[in-house]
Amino acid sequence: MADAPPILKKPQTIDDYQALYDSLGRAYWEASDINSKDLVQGARESIYDIITDLDEAQLDANTALFLAAEPKIKQTCATLQKIQSDIANITKNITTAATVVDSINKVLGIAAMF
Amino acid sequence: MCYKPKSTSRTQAAGRRLSFGFNPLALFPLLLVVGCAATSTPLARHTADFSGATSLVVDNSENAYRTAVRLHDQEQAAAAVAKYDSDKPWDPHTLKPLINAQGLQARSDVLDGLKAYAQSLADVTNGVDSPQLNAAATSVGTNLQAMGQTTDPTTGVTSGFITPEEANAASTAFKALGDYLVSRKIKSNVPKVIRDMDPQIAAITVLLNNDIAVIRRQSANDYEQLLTQQDTFIRKSGSALSPTERRAEIEKLPGILASKQSTDDMLAYLQSCLTQLALTHNALATAAQNSNADSLQQRIADLHAAAERLARFYFSLPTT
Numbered sequence: 001m002a003d004a005p006p007i008l009k010k011p012q013t014i015d016d017y018q019a020l021y022d023s024l025g026r027a028y029w030e031a032s033d034i035n036s037k038d039l040v041q042g043a044r045e046s047i048y049d050i051i052t053d054l055d056e057a058q059l060d061a062n063t064a065l066f067l068a069a070e071p072k073i074k075q076t077c078a079t080l081q082k083i084q085s086d087i088a089n090i091t092k093n094i095t096t097a098a099t100v101v102d103s104i105n106k107v108l109g110i111a112a113m114f
Numbered sequence: 115m116c117y118k119p120k121s122t123s124r125t126q127a128a129g130r131r132l133s134f135g136f137n138p139l140a141l142f143p144l145l146l147v148v149g150c151a152a153t154s155t156p157l158a159r160h161t162a163d164f165s166g167a168t169s170l171v172v173d174n175s176e177n178a179y180r181t182a183v184r185l186h187d188q189e190q191a192a193a194a195v196a197k198y199d200s201d202k203p204w205d206p207h208t209l210k211p212l213i214n215a216q217g218l219q220a221r222s223d224v225l226d227g228l229k230a231y232a233q234s235l236a237d238v239t240n241g242v243d244s245p246q247l248n249a250a251a252t253s254v255g256t257n258l259q260a261m262g263q264t265t266d267p268t269t270g271v272t273s274g275f276i277t278p279e280e281a282n283a284a285s286t287a288f289k290a291l292g293d294y295l296v297s298r299k300i301k302s303n304v305p306k307v308i309r310d311m312d313p314q315i316a317a318i319t320v321l322l323n324n325d326i327a328v329i330r331r332q333s334a335n336d337y338e339q340l341l342t343q344q345d346t347f348i349r350k351s352g353s354a355l356s357p358t359e360r361r362a363e364i365e366k367l368p369g370i371l372a373s374k375q376s377t378d379d380m381l382a383y384l385q386s387c388l389t390q391l392a393l394t395h396n397a398l399a400t401a402a403q404n405s406n407a408d409s410l411q412q413r414i415a416d417l418h419a420a421a422e423r424l425a426r427f428y429f430s431l432p433t434t
Contacts, residue, residue, distance in 0.1 A: 011116055018331060025338055034349050045193075046334055054213065055332045062325050063217040066224045069321065072314050076307060080234035084301050087238065090295045094250040094288050101257035103230035 014054045021047045152196070158403055159303065160237040161232075164398055164413045168232035170421030172225045173399050175322060177428045179213065179221060181377060183328040184213035187290065189336040192343045212332060212356050224318060231311065251292060255285030302357055305402040312399045319392040325383050330381045337374035344370060383424050390417045 024044035031037045190209050197204040215223070348355070348363045355363060392415045396409040 011216070014331075018335075021335065021338075023206075025342075028342055037346070037349070043347065044342070045339075048339055051335060052332065055328050056159065056210070056327050057119075059213050059217060059325065062321060063220045065321050066217075066220040069314065069318050070220070070223050070227060073224065073231055073318075073326050076314070077227065077234050078310050079307055080231070080238050080304075083299060083307075084234070084238050086299055087296050088246070090292055091246045091250055094168050094254065094292045095246075098250055098253035101254060102260075 014051060017047055017054070021051060032058050150188075155239065157300070158236075160398060160401060160410055160414065161236040161239045163395060163418065165232040167414055167418040167421055168391065168392065170418065170425055171384075172229045174384055174387065174421060174424045175225055175326075177382060177425075178326060179218065180330065181380075181428075182219070182333050183212050183376070185333055189339050189343075192340055196343045196346060212329075216403050218339045227338065228315075228318065233307065239304055251285045251289035254288045255281035255283075262290070272406060274427045290316035307401075308395075308399045308402045310391060312396055315395040316392045319388045322390050325390070325391050326381050326385050330385075332376060333377050333381065334374060337370060338375070341367060341374075380424065380428055383420070387417065387424055388422050392419060 021044060024047060028040045028044060029039055031040055051104055133145075187209075193204070194204055257429045344363070344366055348360065351360070351363075353430040390413070392409070401410045
């Protein structure tokens with residue numbers, strides 16, 4: 001048996017509601033008088049509200065998943081910062097060597113004055 | 115290899131002191147061992163490119179959220195106008211954003227985190243050949259050279275037992291040592307970070323894709339509502355609109371439909387960019403592990419080009 005057209009089917013999923021909304025949209029543009037258009041659009045707006053509520057609920061549910069994903073990213077960024085600070089330490093050690101040589105140089109300069 | 119002290123007693127004293135310490139030329143063998151430390155490694159180049167492409171995808175995603183939220187607000191405002199004089203009561207308090215402030219903040223934090231991760235990765239892997247390391251290594255040589263210099267108080271002539279060439283050799287050796295230590299640090303840590311992050315990147319891009327799928331549907335419906343609200347307004351205005359005004363209002367209808375199509379194209383393209391981002395990160399993780407970067411370069415180039423096209427596309431869209 002062939003499936004009923006979306007407009008006659010009881011919607012069960014968001015895709016069913018979307019199919020119904022699209023069908024009512026076509027009906028709106030096909031209607032020739034303003035009263036028929038109003039009638040169709042009235043029904044279509046109710047379907048639009050349902051889909052919007054479902055979309056908002058889905059986005060809210062995704063928010064929880066985004067909140068759960070954030071700590072792992074932060075933790076990884078912290079790990080990278082630690083590696084970067086270790087690298088900066090290597091540079092610092094080289095700088096320290098330069099400073100030590102500079103300090104010896106200054107001491108030698110002072111010693112030479114006596 | 116030994117240096118030859120000059121004839122003054124002070125330099126002899128200095129030379130003796132030096133002989134217990136540091137001979138810059140003794141670092142030459144180290145230069146030979148680690149002198150091949152790369153100045154810009156393939157990993158550094160790949161992470162820098164990946165960071166640039168990720169930054170673009172993140173910006174495009176943020177633009178997509180902004181567009182969707184603004185559009186939904188627009189639809190609600192238009193619906194309010196349509197319902198205002200009808201028998202259905204309309205309360206401005208019923209206006210609701212598509213994504214609330216907390217939801218937008220959570221998405222923004224994750225997207226910013228993604229950008230920060232890619233940028234940190236690029237910064238860390240570009241630690242080799244850093245300006246700070248170059249400056250520090252240069253100053254070792256300069257200070258060594260200064261240490262070997264002496265000025266004769268009677269003649270005022272300055273002479274030295276460490277030549278500029280020897281000082282440069284010391285600087286280069288220190289630079290090589292620094293590069294070696296940095297690159298060893300990177301090689302032993304960064305591939306693991308990228309590998310551990312790979313499933314997270316995959317999960318986040320799937321999540322963003324799910325979000326964009328919802329936004330695509332909602333945006334299409336918002337445009338449809340705007341279209342019928344505009345049509346109803348024209349039809350119900352009757353003679354209240356002059357022929358010129360009526361013509362201008364009718365002409366807005368195909369514009370709304372064109373915006374609907376453009377926005378949907380942009381969001382569909384963003385979905386494909388997000389999928390590409392996950393695949394590129396996966397290729398980066400593989401390349402960081404075994405240095406096989408054959409397909410990675412192409413993937414990064416594709417991702418970058420796609421993200422740039424998307425950015426241009428977004429900015430070409432009408433804002434009203």
